[in-house]
Amino acid sequence: MKIEFYQKLAKVAPEKTVFATNSSTLLPSQFAAYTGRPEKFVALHFANEIWKHNTGEVMKHPGTSDEVFESLLVFAKQIGMVPLAIHKEQPGYIVNSLLVPLLSAGMDLWIRDVADIETVDKTWMVATGAPLGPFGILDVVGITTAYNINKMVADKTKDPVKLKIADKLKAEFIDKGKLGVETGEGFYKYPNPSFKQKDFLK
């Protein structure tokens, strides 16, 4: 469907027009050939709007021209994003490449009963000075997204820990409408989650 879209767009858009995709998971090189202007095709990814700051990740595919790449970085800055240059295309850009391993490690500790979610978050917040721990971040990202990623990996790898995480996210969160900050409850209750209380880090 995306291929067809780009083929149609290629016909109607002026030759000079730069195409930018905001896809989170598909690589730009999968579509570059269909745009009729691979050198003017690039990925521009905006982070989750709930973060305080705005990341504008600009990702090349092998055929993107340096000029277009640079101009997109300038554009991202002009519209108030922090421009972040990704020189080699890969799934997940930078934010998700870093976040997924951290969040997985947190859920792993939780599902194996090593420590409760507040202790995991407290440890991270105290040790690194971060404003949110893995479960606080998961509530922002949304439990549905966390579930989808875990389910995909669980189905693919049959990893019993991932399967258990996916089952638990479904049964105890999604089925109960606890989808994170957006519904007022996820791992924590909002607007006053325990990790924001004065004595949490003591």
Place this chain on the structure above:
Amino acid sequence: MKIEFYQKLAKVAPEKTVFATNSSTLLPSQFAAYTGRPEKFVALHFANEIWKHNTGEVMKHPGTSDEVFESLLVFAKQIGMVPLAIHKEQPGYIVNSLLVPLLSAGMDLWIRDVADIETVDKTWMVATGAPLGPFGILDVVGITTAYNINKMVADKTKDPVKLKIADKLKAEFIDKGKLGVETGEGFYKYPNPSFKQKDFLK
């Protein structure tokens, strides 16, 4: 050697004495039997002293009594640590279980030339509000420790990415005396690393 140590200590210490190990990598259950008091044996792990805040991770082994576990949590708090309860023993406690995957993901992006270290750190700092990105944290942890962990995994798994990371940390950092914050240079130069400059997050 540790076993012999605990066997000797078991003979001379009063029966009521609680033994606590601060080992970073060995599990308490490996030694519990030699202490002559497995129910009074527990792990108490202090984080890297360079962090602003102090984590006191208290980890049970299967034979630690609840009473001793609770008393160590109280003790950790009394000596100014944030007490963190780990109910099931595992290598790396909580801090390292979370940090290692994040730092690995950052080094993976760097070694594959996806993005430079400043862009990786900037992305993390902007997206999550954290005071340090993966490479800023690596400089605090120390390049030698990062090298040792990568080398161990690389030797075990023969993962070409890990091997490349280990080689580069050795040749471009350790051999040049760039060991991180402690030597004034690692991925960044101290005391005024670029990520602390006013415009870094713009």
